[in-house]
Amino acid sequence: MSEDIYQDVFSSFRGEEGELISILLRVQERIGYISEEAVMRISRFLRLSENQVYGVASFFSRFRFDAPGKTSIKVCMGTACHVHGGSLLADAVGWDLGITYGQATPDRRFDFQRANCLGCCTLAPVVEINEQIQSRVLVTKLKETMNRREEF
Amino acid sequence: MKNFKQREIEAVREWKALHSGSTPVIYIGAATCGIAAGALDVSERVRAILEKHDIEAHLVHVGCIGPCYLEPLMDIAMPGAPRISYANMTPDLAERIIENQFLRGDPSLDFAIAQFSTNGHDGTARLPDFFDLPMLKSQVRLVLRNCGFIDPENIDHYLANDGYRGIQHAFELGPQAVIDVVRDAGVRGRGGAGFPTHKKWQFCRNAPGEVKYVICNCSEGDPGAFMNRSLIESDPHCVLEGLLIAGYAIGATEGKVYINADYRLAIARLESGIAQMKELGLLGENILGSDFSFDISVKEGAGAFVCGEETALIASVEGRRGMPRSRPPFPAVSGLHAKPTIINNVETLGTLPNILRYGADWYRQFGVKNNHGTKTFSLTGKVRRPGLIEVPLGIPLREIIYGIGGGPWKAFKAVQTGGPSGGCLSEEYLDIPVEYEAMAGAGSIMGSGGMIVLDEDTCIVDLALYFLRFTQAESCGKCAPCRVGTWHMVTLLENMTRGQSKPEDITRLQVLGETVKRASLCGLGQTAPNPTLTTLRHFRAEYLEHAREGYCSAAVCKELVTYHIDPQRCNGCQLCRDVCPTNAITGVRSEVHTIDLERCIKCRACYEVCRYHPQAGNAVVYESARRVMA
Ligand SMILES: Cc1cc2nc3c(=O)[nH]c(=O)nc-3n(C[C@H](O)[C@H](O)[C@H](O)COP(=O)(O)O)c2cc1C
Numbered sequence: 089m090s091e092d093i094y095q096d097v098f099s100s101f102r103g104e105e106g107e108l109i110s111i112l113l114r115v116q117e118r119i120g121y122i123s124e125e126a127v128m129r130i131s132r133f134l135r136l137s138e139n140q141v142y143g144v145a146s147f148f149s150r151f152r153f154d155a156p157g158k159t160s161i162k163v164c165m166g167t168a169c170h171v172h173g174g175s176l177l178a179d180a181v182g183w184d185l186g187i188t189y190g191q192a193t194p195d196r197r198f199d200f201q202r203a204n205c206l207g208c209c210t211l212a213p214v215v216e217i218n219e220q221i222q223s224r225v226l227v228t229k230l231k232e233t234m235n236r237r238e239e240f
Numbered sequence: 241m242k243n244f245k246q247r248e249i250e251a252v253r254e255w256k257a258l259h260s261g262s263t264p265v266i267y268i269g270a271a272t273c274g275i276a277a278g279a280l281d282v283s284e285r286v287r288a289i290l291e292k293h294d295i296e297a298h299l300v301h302v303g304c305i306g307p308c309y310l311e312p313l314m315d316i317a318m319p320g321a322p323r324i325s326y327a328n329m330t331p332d333l334a335e336r337i338i339e340n341q342f343l344r345g346d347p348s349l350d351f352a353i354a355q356f357s358t359n360g361h362d363g364t365a366r367l368p369d370f371f372d373l374p375m376l377k378s379q380v381r382l383v384l385r386n387c388g389f390i391d392p393e394n395i396d397h398y399l400a401n402d403g404y405r406g407i408q409h410a411f412e413l414g415p416q417a418v419i420d421v422v423r424d425a426g427v428r429g430r431g432g433a434g435f436p437t438h439k440k441w442q443f444c445r446n447a448p449g450e451v452k453y454v455i456c457n458c459s460e461g462d463p464g465a466f467m468n469r470s471l472i473e474s475d476p477h478c479v480l481e482g483l484l485i486a487g488y489a490i491g492a493t494e495g496k497v498y499i500n501a502d503y504r505l506a507i508a509r510l511e512s513g514i515a516q517m518k519e520l521g522l523l524g525e526n527i528l529g530s531d532f533s534f535d536i537s538v539k540e541g542a543g544a545f546v547c548g549e550e551t552a553l554i555a556s557v558e559g560r561r562g563m564p565r566s567r568p569p570f571p572a573v574s575g576l577h578a579k580p581t582i583i584n585n586v587e588t589l590g591t592l593p594n595i596l597r598y599g600a601d602w603y604r605q606f607g608v609k610n611n612h613g614t615k616t617f618s619l620t621g622k623v624r625r626p627g628l629i630e631v632p633l634g635i636p637l638r639e640i641i642y643g644i645g646g647g648p649w650k651a652f653k654a655v656q657t658g659g660p661s662g663g664c665l666s667e668e669y670l671d672i673p674v675e676y677e678a679m680a681g682a683g684s685i686m687g688s689g690g691m692i693v694l695d696e697d698t699c700i701v702d703l704a705l706y707f708l709r710f711t712q713a714e715s716c717g718k719c720a721p722c723r724v725g726t727w728h729m730v731t732l733l734e735n736m737t738r739g740q741s742k743p744e745d746i747t748r749l750q751v752l753g754e755t756v757k758r759a760s761l762c763g764l765g766q767t768a769p770n771p772t773l774t775t776l777r778h779f780r781a782e783y784l785e786h787a788r789e790g791y792c793s794a795a796v797c798k799e800l801v802t803y804h805i806d807p808q809r810c811n812g813c814q815l816c817r818d819v820c821p822t823n824a825i826t827g828v829r830s831e832v833h834t835i836d837l838e839r840c841i842k843c844r845a846c847y848e849v850c851r852y853h854p855q856a857g858n859a860v861v862y863e864s865a866r867r868v869m870a
């Protein structure tokens with residue numbers, strides 16, 4: 089099964105070094121993170137060392153190396169959101185889930201990330217829950233949403 | 241070429257039919273800001289309503305028209321009437337307005353904010369013209385002229401608005417003459433530094449080599465800026481045409497758009513735009529019958545601020561870690577794959593089609609001496625009317641913040657431009673003109689377009705720390721001044737926000753900042769201390785209050801803030817007690833509650849319920865107290 093995913097991703101590339109980042113992005117889109125197997129498969133495909141592949145992947149904040157949680161919560165930490173109290177929201181999520189950003193809950197139900205800017209600064213502060221933007225979020229509003237977590 | 245001419249004519253005909261035909265048109269703003277505010281739900285409902293009542297109307301998704309705080313925006317243009325704008329739509333409200341309009345002939349003017357008299361119809365006296373709204377009045381929309389008017393996914397809409405006329409004129413002129421036009425127009429790079437665009441181009445054109453590249457920089461790493469993203473989402477072809485023009489001028493064979501992978505919608509629009517260009521012969525061999533052959537591809541970046549820097553960007557496009565290298569050689573001589581390469585900002589490229597279409601003199605009428613043309617900004621923070629704006633250079637900063645933005649809700653404190661590389665300006669600088677030299681002279685920078693207004697509720701030290709934490713985390717680690725220096729600066733600032741620093745720390749911070757600035761390898765390190773250094777210059781008193789008195793006047797720095805309940809106001813409603821995650825609040829119903837400071841984590845939930853709940857008494861207070869010096 090996993091064989092197919094890589095084959096599938098690789099089929100739209102030529103196998104040049106310059107494609108590494110795009111391949112990493114496509115792989116992460118498919119399996120949610122960059123696994124050890126992914127590093128190995130990509131390194132073989134591009135004829136680069138595994139070190140090189142991991143080196144590039146670990147340079148960019150976008151790539152992650154553990155499986156994501158099911159419900160994704162992204163708190164925006166951009167400047168506009170920061171001045172509107174975004175860090176309070178991050179604290180609130182952290183307290184509620186018992187983890188800090190960059191982590192998933194041990195049961196993999198929740199995933200807590202920070203974003204540098206979600207591009208809707210005029211609606212600050214914003215939080216993205218499963219690709220849905222919540223705008224002008226208050227700590228209490230966020231808590232309410234999180235309390236309805238069974239619905240996710 | 242003949243086919244293309246034919247297509248142009250058809251596009252114009254189609255455009256005219258859309259605007260003066262007998263079918264009503266409904267426009268919905270569906271760029272990232274609109275979608276976040278719920279534009280797609282509105283659109284879905286509108287579609288359903290039209291179907292339900294069997295109403296014939298065109299539903300067009302347009303890009304961002306600017307006042308993002310009014311999103312989702314829905315506009316209706318009835319045949320023979322001006323287009324009318326309705327703000328802050330919800331599906332229910334949209335349904336009501338559509339039914340009123342189409343079933344009862346009532347345009348619901350109470351919900352309308354403005355009309356567009358641009359399409360030649362007399363409007364109603366009750367509504368202002370859209371461009372006369374206070375937010376739009378002092379704007380000049382050149383780069384953004386199509387945004388909110390055309391369907392970004394339809395190349396015909398772009399063609400009907402003089403699209404790809406610029407490149408055609410460029411072909412008539414020849415490459416060197418294009419560079420001369422750009423020189424005469426006085427175009428300066430909009431990516432931040434304001435370097436004269438024609439100079440880079442000339443270097444690159446003169447550099448030997450068959451293969452040359454031009455890259456559009458849409459890295460947009462400034463966290464809190466969205467103008468490049470909005471432009472591509474709303475009018476991708478103006479950037480793509482700019483890329484063609486740049487490629488033609490320098491003799492490039494290939495163009496790339498380097499774009500943050502998070503910008504999904506923008507990437508999709510670029511890709512569909514490129515496909516449409518190919519179809520029309522605007523890419524490939526011998527474009528429009530000329531001797532110019534060119535291709536464009538999209539190259540996704542994976543979110544690193546430093547990749548906005550030219551050499552780091554190139555490393556990342558080549559599939560390596562995004563580390564900058566020292567220059568020279570400059571990319572214009574040896575860049576991507578060691579070939580001459582030009583990197584231009586999205587907005588710089590987006591300006592070119594207009595200049596080639598209407599000429600250098602036309603462009604020079606906007607702006608002031610040595611600072612010609614316009615600049616887009618994403619105006620955000622504590623202003624009443626945040627959004628995407630475009631202003632002529634030389635406009636006073638005050639006009640942007642108060643005229644366009646409507647000023648802050650509370651007392652003004654500062655305006656931040658240039659993001660993590662920029663600085664903060666205080667009230668006394670508000671009358672300086674917005675131009676490269678004046679902004680730099682005042683201690684900030686023009687930057688790529690982030691503009692964040694701060695009011696009295698923003699702590700300057702906290703903001704400096706915020707930016708420095710960002711650059712410290714984004715430092716690629718190649719050179720020690722940046723890697724280690726920013727870390728030490730963060731530590732000093734952290735101590736300050738915790739009330740644990742000594743007054744001499746301020747001097748240490750300043751000296752360290754200047755060292756990092758001078759000794760770092762690339763632009764990231766060289767500019768990382770700017771937010772700290774400019775605020776040390778303009779807001780030193782606030783640093784001193786933090787360092788000496790453990791006092792944060794804005795009550796932002798958590799460790800310097802305490803929460804308590806005002807016994808005069810507390811009505812014992814128990815809402816705060818229920819919302820507190822750590823059970824720090826105690827009290828029986830109808831009696832005054834108290835907060836146990838040992839348990840309080842300062843999450844602000846109690847403050848919010850107390851303040852915004854109708855039954856509560858607005859009694860929770862958070863404040864910082866001055867420490868008495870021992
Ligand atoms: C750390 C750093 C980040 C940068 N980020 C961007 C960016 O996000 N977008 C951009 O256009 N230019 C950015 N620049 C500036 C570019 O390196 C470059 O000067 C610019 O793209 C040139 O285009 P222009 O001449 O059209 O302005 C950045 C520079 C540095 C040092």
Ligand code: FES
Binds near residue numbers: 166170207212464465
């Ligand atoms: S800063 Fe949060 S969306 Fe831009």
